[in-house]
Amino acid sequence: MKKWLVTILSVTMAILLLASTISWRVEKHYCLGHLMDIALFTAAQDCGMNMVFQSDDSSEHLQDSNSCCDDETIITEGQDDLVVHDNDFDLAQQFFIIAYAYSYFNLFGNGLKVSPSFDHYPPPIIVKDIHVLDEVYLI
Structure with a gap:
């Protein structure tokens, strides 16, 4: 019983350490108010319905502000201030x-x-x- 408890506690602490030091990124793509794609750690795929207009006087593309698509990104930064202590013995x-x-x-x-x-x-x-x-x- 004690061995199982120690094993479960060790695995739980290892997962907690891993989850606290990793940076998480979740992207969601909405089209007409409906969720179309969710991506973890990568960019979400768009539905291909982004309205892009080309202006007459220049060749640059302008995206319509009233587009039917919307992207939402949630980023959680991980812990980067881990310090390795070097204990030198004389x-x-x-x-x-x-x-x-x-x-x-x-x-x-x-x-x-x-x-x-x-x-x-x-x-x-x-x-x-x-x-x-x-x-x-x-x-």
């Missing part, structure tokens, strides 16, 4: 950390397993219970 701190780790790991013994010398010989076969035969009971 020589005395490095010696302390190495000595502390060495003493901590060797605190409970060196972990060498001494094998007994009689491993190659089998124990004697017990035929009868000697405690019962001698009537010696531990109280």
